[in-house]
Amino acid sequence: MKKYQLLLEIKEILIKNKLNLSTAESCTGGLVSSYLTDIDGASNFIFQNFVTYSNQAKEKFLNVSSKTLNHFGAVSEETAYEMTKGLLNYANCAIATTGILGPTGGSEEKPIGLVYIGLGLKNKIKIIKYISNKTQRYDIKVDIVEAALNEFLNFIKSEV
Secondary structure, eight states, X not given: OOHHHHHHHHHHHHHHTTOOEEEEESTTTTHHHHHHTTSTTGGGTEEEEEEXXXXXXXXXXXXXXXXXXXXXXXXXXXXXXXXXXXXXXXXXXXXXEEEOOOSSSOOXXXXXXXXXXXXXXXXXXXXXXXXXXXXXXXXXXXXXXXXXXXXXXXXXXXXX
């Protein structure tokens, strides 16, 4: 789906259902937020967005447990879940991203391009593991953002 059409559809569903959205981004560094504000009227559904790149920010703003971060790491399903849950304290919809963009930092277990995308709606949370097949850091970031927004649209369509 084309970017603009995707964003308009997200906007329409959120406004129609009187929902607001908060995001927490680690690896995407605010690009999800940037995309969402590329359309007019974003202030009608965006509540508060965070770039929680450090573990300390994840703990402070999203209540991610230091035990979770120490045991599973920042790039994990468990951390994405806690990030999403923390966001739902701010808004009734949530998108969270935590992953590895590279070119360094990847491993066999957690390769470059791996991201966990957290989606939330009221009390329901869904975590998606996604691996980008792109090779350049910025291309991976864009691919992850587009995947996150497409997954979010599918998620809210199925839940409202």
